[in-house]
Amino acid sequence: MSSSESSEQKQYFSTELLSWYRRHKRDLPWRRSRNPYHIWVSEIMLQQTRVDTVIPYFNRFMDKFPTVAALAEAPEDEVLKAWEGLGYYSRARNLQSAVREVQERYGGVVPDTKEEVASLKGVGPYTTGAILSIAYNKPEPAVDGNVMRVLSRYFLIEDDIMKGSTRVSMEKLAQELIPEGAAGDFNQGLMELGALVCTPKSPSCLTCPVMAHCAGRAAGMEESLPVKTKAKPPRPERRYAVVIEGAAEHAGRVLIRQRPAEGLLARLWELPHAAVPTAPAAAEARGEGGDPAAAHAALAAHLAGDGLGLGPVGWLMQAEHTFSHIRWEMDVYTGRLEEASALLLPVPLPPHYRWVNREEMEQYAFPNVFLRILNAYFGR
DNA sequence: AACCCGGGGCC
């Protein structure tokens, strides 16, 4: 980092920011007490969602699970239900798992040392600092994206904030800035400034309490900081998917299945799909119409693993879904299960499979791409 | 350090 910050510039920043925060802080539900459990839950929720969205979730969550003990004892289903709509369900599971540890190991009292807090599941460097400073007023930095944006602008730091080493140096700087005895308010002030004034686009410099000594602003660089490398584009992954149509008592229904409890899109529902085998020469063009023979081979081999036989397939559509790191490019076919041959017995369905029609599918949560396919298939 | 994990809002 540049490390050309003057002590006057730092002193000014700390004093003015703290004063500004105490005059302008928003009245938020988790700011009405210093209850460490409340602070913790709010920080986990805020990691992924805007304040306005979090508020009703936080209030409902506290009504339902008012204490560490209450959350520790609750069935996981209820916790996930209370989290429904916030996304990132693994963080709800991590939170409850860590809360159970606090209940058992610390008698329900959220610990107040760096080592103990940082060891809790789902609590990394940022959340550790937030809990220690906001709940216990300990002089620990809490550096999130807001804070890195504010600091990189005010001190004109051009280090790439996507690098781990930059976060570490920002933490050092942020810690030096904490005014004596005011860690909680100062850290919240940093984040509040980033959220309300020093915003990612078109920051409101004219109302900023520290504009007078902002090096980024003085250099006309407030819009171009922080420096942040572009994430590399998601790697494409070609897949075959199939809408398996039911017959007889399942006429009008299609076969869906639930994903495993761990990993990508955990526990969501989907259509059966299989990777396109890494093809030799002619793998380039995805075309309308696909390659039914190749698709049948891949899908049939895949479904055989669940004891299901697949009959011939026909072209349906193309569909795609982009994650931060993967891009699914799917060729979608329709097909039916193979007749159960000689014994004339119904093919037993593995427990994570279901037949659903267009009404019944409403009860299951699908990633968007499968929702689009099913909606197209059912003709909406 | 590199990769894995997911979903929403804005323009």
Add this chain to the structure above:
DNA sequence: GGCCCAGGGTT
């Protein structure tokens, strides 16, 4: 529809 938004876990 393209662009931007983040923090923690694992290896």
